[in-house]
Amino acid sequence: MTPIKPAIKKKISVTPKKNKLSSAKGAKDILPDECRVLDSLHSAAANIAGFYNFSRIEPAPLESSEIEDADWETLGIDPKRILTIKGSNGDLLSLRFDPAISLLRSFTENGLHKTGPQRLYYFTPSFKDVGEEAAYKTEYHIGFGILGGNVDSIYDAQVINTVYRLLGRLKLKDLMIHINSVGCMVCRPNYKKRLLQYFKDLSCCKECKRKLEKNPFRIFDCGDKECIALCANAPIFLDSLCSNCSNHLKNTLEFLEELKLPYMVVPQFIGDLDYRSRTVFKVVSEGSGDLAWGGRHDYLGEIINGHTIPAVQSRLNVEKLIELMRETSTASGKGRIFLIYVGDLAKRKSLPLIEEFREKRLPVTESLGEDSLSAQLQAASQLEAPVALILGQKEAHEENIIVRDMETGIQEIVPISKVVEEVRKRLRSN
Numbered sequence: 001m002t003p004i005k006p007a008i009k010k011k012i013s014v015t016p017k018k019n020k021l022s023s024a025k026g027a028k029d030i031l032p033d034e035c036r037v038l039d040s041l042h043s044a045a046a047n048i049a050g051f052y053n054f055s056r057i058e059p060a061p062l063e064s065s066e067i068e069d070a071d072w073e074t075l076g077i078d079p080k081r082i083l084t085i086k087g088s089n090g091d092l093l094s095l096r097f098d099p100a101i102s103l104l105r106s107f108t109e110n111g112l113h114k115t116g117p118q119r120l121y122y123f124t125p126s127f128k129d130v131g132e133e134a135a136y137k138t139e140y141h142i143g144f145g146i147l148g149g150n151v152d153s154i155y156d157a158q159v160i161n162t163v164y165r166l167l168g169r170l171k172l173k174d175l176m177i178h179i180n181s182v183g184c185m186v187c188r189p190n191y192k193k194r195l196l197q198y199f200k201d202l203s204c205c206k207e208c209k210r211k212l213e214k215n216p217f218r219i220f221d222c223g224d225k226e227c228i229a230l231c232a233n234a235p236i237f238l239d240s241l242c243s244n245c246s247n248h249l250k251n252t253l254e255f256l257e258e259l260k261l262p263y264m265v266v267p268q269f270i271g272d273l274d275y276r277s278r279t280v281f282k283v284v285s286e287g288s289g290d291l292a293w294g295g296r297h298d299y300l301g302e303i304i305n306g307h308t309i310p311a312v313q314s315r316l317n318v319e320k321l322i323e324l325m326r327e328t329s330t331a332s333g334k335g336r337i338f339l340i341y342v343g344d345l346a347k348r349k350s351l352p353l354i355e356e357f358r359e360k361r362l363p364v365t366e367s368l369g370e371d372s373l374s375a376q377l378q379a380a381s382q383l384e385a386p387v388a389l390i391l392g393q394k395e396a397h398e399e400n401i402i403v404r405d406m407e408t409g410i411q412e413i414v415p416i417s418k419v420v421e422e423v424r425k426r427l428r429s430n
């Protein structure tokens with residue numbers, strides 16, 4: 001008799017396989033909790049944009065760039081931070097880096113500049129190579145711009161007003177507009193000279209010494225303690241403005257006063273402003289920092305495609321706003337009617353009933369994949385459902401359903417055919 005060979009147990013590997021597809025280092029997925037906040041932020045922005053007559057535009061995220069590295073530096077952008085892809089025919093394509101630049105590119109390329117000033121807003125991501133640790137960053141942006149037309153300070157005031165009102169609608173408190181001017185081609189060289197003269201014999205950090213040669217205005221971004229102290233005593237641009245720039249700022253401030261917006265003229269530069277001209281501003285909240293930035297950029301069009309286009313734009317600090325709004329956001333499905341079922345027949349009958357609620361625009365949440373009654377009741381209570389509908393086996397056979405007031409616990413049996421109307425009545429009387 002042939003001996004029976006013992007079955008060879010197959011070895012099961014416990015080492016997890018490395019995922020073949022993974023997100024790029026630093027590029028973050030936006031998960032449902034954060035998306036919910038992002039959606040409500042966008043919905044508030046769309047609402048305010050609608051009132052002030054801004055139309056949404058979505059510039060292509062992939063651009064064929066013929067801008068020289070030297071021009072990117074003029075824009076204050078390190079070309080190494082731009083993510084570049086090689087197309088099949090060898091073309092170099094760049095992923096959107098700065099939405100304000102993409103907006104202006106799209107505006108002129110599509111001939112929108114021929115029809116006078118236009119109010120546009122965007123809700124769009126940008127991509128960048130963060131550098132040091134070869135990490136990549138995707139950021140969402142919501143921005144508003146008035147592009148084309150004249151260099152009229154009414155547009156500056158209107159853009160500032162739009163972002164300010166939006167932040168107010170988001171219930172952000174203690175808002176203050178910081179405003180300044182970075183001059184024009186006429187007055188900027190004079191100021192640059194004064195600045196270089198001031199820093200000439202001072203000992204600023206290594207990086208600032210480099211900045212003094214390439215772009216001295218960038219010195220105001222330095223985080224070094226000694227440099228910050230030196231910057232505090234540096235000459236201010238307001239004293240070097242030409243009469244056009246000075247009047248532009250004065251008129252903008254007068255409009256802000258008419259709009260009863262709180263502002264403060266700050267003496268030094270405001271942030272990332274290389275391609276800006278004249279008015280620059282940010283909206284800050286005490287304790288929460290910068291919530292929006294913006295300014296005029298009349299010369300940007302010349303650099304990116306040879307057209308001079310007066311324009312003013314502002315964009316929100318979406319990352320900060322998500323952080324602030326997450327603290328107050330509600331969980332998904334909160335406050336909706338909750339449908340509970342017991343047994344297979346009730347599960348089936350729940351489906352057309354949910355559709356009936358949808359047609360009558362009454363939001364319903366269910367957990368049809370969950371069999372336990374207590375788990376379903378617990379979910380209803382966690383979501384603070386005002387009303388729970390319980391479709392038991394007996395009720396399903398008799399074409400009835402139990403309507404439970406989740407606050408008092410009082411239950412009533414009603415025919416399924418009348419439940420939508422009954423729920424509507426109850427919600428109205430709440």
Ligand SMILES: [Zn+2]
Nearest residue numbers: 184187242245
């Ligand atoms: Zn000027």
Ligand SMILES: [Zn+2]
Nearest residue numbers: 205208222227
């Ligand atoms: Zn420095």
